[in-house]
Amino acid sequence: MKVFFRLIFLLFLLSTAHAQTPEPADTLTKPSPAVERLKYQQQPGLALAASKIFFSDKRYSISGFGEFNFVNYQGTKNTNSGDIELYYTNLYRYATFFGYRITDKIIWNSEFQIEYLHDGTREGRHEIVVEAFVDFLVSDYFKARVGFYPLPIGYVNNNDEPVMFYSVNRSEVERLITPTTWIELGAMFYGNITPTFSYALGVSQGLDAAQYVSGTWIRQGRDIRFGVPRSLSLVPQLNYTGVPGLTVSASGYVGNSGQGARVEDDAGERQIKAPIRLGTGYVKYDWMNLRFVSVGTYGTLGDTYPIYQLGLQQAGQGQVLGQETFGYLFELGVDILPYFRKSTPHESHQKNWLFDRSEMKVPLFVRYERLNTHRKVDERLTTLPRVQNDLDILTVGANFNTRENIVFKANYQFRTNRNRALREPHILEFGMGFIF
Template identity: 45%
Template sequence: MKKTYLFIFLVFPFFLSNEIIAQESIEEEEKHETKFKQQPGLAKAASKVFFSEKPWSVSGFGEISMVNRNDIPVGMEDDIELSYNNLYRFSTFFGYRFTDKIIWNSEVMVEYLQDPNGNDHFELILEAFMDFSIHKSFNVRTGLYPLSLGYINNNDEPVMFGSVNRSDVERIIIPSTWMGMGVSFYGIISPSVNYTLGFAQGLDGSAFRSGTFIRSGREPRFDSNAFTTYSVNPQINFVGLKDWTFSGSAYIGQAGNNQEIISDNGTRRADAVVQLYSAYAKYTKKNWEFMALATTGYMSNTKDIFDMTAQANGGIGEVMANQNIGYLVEGSFDLLSLFQNRKFLRKKSFIIDPHEVKVPFFVRYEYIDTHKNYNKNLIAESNANMVHFNSDIITIGVNFKPREEIALKVDYQFRNNRATGPYAAKEDNLLEFGIGFIF
């Protein structure tokens, strides 16, 4: 299977080169505008209904990826999306504009994953929400929608980031993709500033795992306690400086879920609060792109989380971080721009759009510390479980984008965990291949 993937990724670019390289020349490139626009809080394909000439739209994305992983990272056994060898994902958005002011959007996603131990996982994911366009400065979104936090969570389609997988900073510290059940207000304050303010369900702290922070507790709930805990999620973006985007966002929410904790001292209600803050700056200029992102998370009363997880996991309690941090810096350059004379491109075809062909090469450095601070007393408990990532990750990769909607990807990750001792997670270097598309 791995040899088949490798053959496809080695041969496919040469096959496409028959479409690109030709004897005839083309006219000089005209000014070309993107076919996909973005609605605040949504990625490109997910935004289609807001800009469709018809009252309805069908759009979506798909991706296939392979990772040469030999072992499942410690602490990620319960989350196959963090430990897979093969991933197949397809998502379809169905949108309908009842009026120019009332817009329905929904997503049906199917995915199939396999891990190194031969385990597989199939999942069907549904998402639906309604937008009410009241004024450019004040709009309402309600239902199950993507939270506005960090970068990837609102730009999660595979053609919108260079690496095969999303960065660890935005998978482990910020658990992308993250959907929330609630209501969100968004709008444009001025040509330079826009905002989002959301109110959604809180987290399920009984599902937390120490190595992945709040990721396992982010799933929407529909039980009797679904709306007994709440969260607030503000974001503000500044786009007033040419070629730059600056963004700051936060999430503050309850994680106790009002669950009862039974102990020798009696029964009490779990009470814990999660705070997560993130900021990024992005610069895009012709063939260059740079991005820097930082995030930090805080969790109060980790003793209650320890006891909650122990009740849910057959007595094993998770030692969660009181604080964690993560950051990344990434630079990208389009290698195709080195060819000054681009008359070797053919006219537009269903595979190639000469205005959009790119070969971006990128380098990314990221750092995560899942347990910058934690309760040392909990680790002394006989039933304690902790997985510590204190990792440097360097990713080097290249994409081939024959048009805006398609990306072929390959990257290599150098991974090193600075943590030592029995709680340090093992890290291995990874080679990744991927194909992604939107429509």
């Protein structure tokens, strides 16, 4: 693990040293940096570093991000969920993007991400995530993306790089109800309807209900599968940006997740469809030093009883999943540094690879979350034990952006589970992230 950490840190130093090198005054005598500086612009459906190739002056681009998170539980943590996503103590994640402009209208983009989770004792999990897709930029109102790409749903799924959200870890609403990061094989069509309205419509392979876990609802069903999909899903999105600093977005997910699985019940053998209906929306507003974000999501899952039977048949343990789920959050952050800092004539020169005085920020934030992974349960499953996240979470924290692409984070979560059978410890979290 130490070797892995040192390697990632070395890559970080090299990448930021190159990426943040000031543009040379005389480009005829000085070579341009090997890694081009980010322009901090977003292509629809992608975060900042992932969008780099679309705004690059070169034919190719190299970018990426990394984050290291540490979680301290103020009490006994619940490890009965079978999903380390709910109780890890250490997270290490590094991703590199490579983009290539085939023509001005055809752009290749790809990501290789490695992630390591550890629970502080003996349990750990490695995960490798790959994205690879091609964008066809036909016109302003019609573009297409084909391949393995992040779905245009929710807030964090397309803003998942560590400098783009305040908390150390992503919110529970967008981990347990709307899975993030959510990558699928498919095609997406997107563009601008008017100067203030934009749209996206994705068609992708369905989830796999056999992988669902009670405490994280449909999250574990995101396994990427090759070959002809047994079911397809639709992911529509509509965005409004008509007011400066304001984004209003609504999106959804509709599709089956049975993947052809069959079970035996009192009526004989039947095929599981496990239909999913998920709707989510968010509002984000930036005004001066303030940022407000609100997210809401509601989902339904069919065939939860057959899914439980499928688990018994395949693994000897059934998963009690919610027929209905919901979650919402409100978050307010304010950068307090402008109220204490006085600018100097030489401020723009006070910078190196680690800090830039003109880009420094110290946002303080508070967030309230409410979610329930089991708002409604099939009456045949109500008496069975389950891992239910029926949570109220109040998070308070601070960020320190030493420059625009580097952030240090800390926050404390006051957590309550309304399912009294499951005790929920409070959490203290620390993290560090960067993009380039």
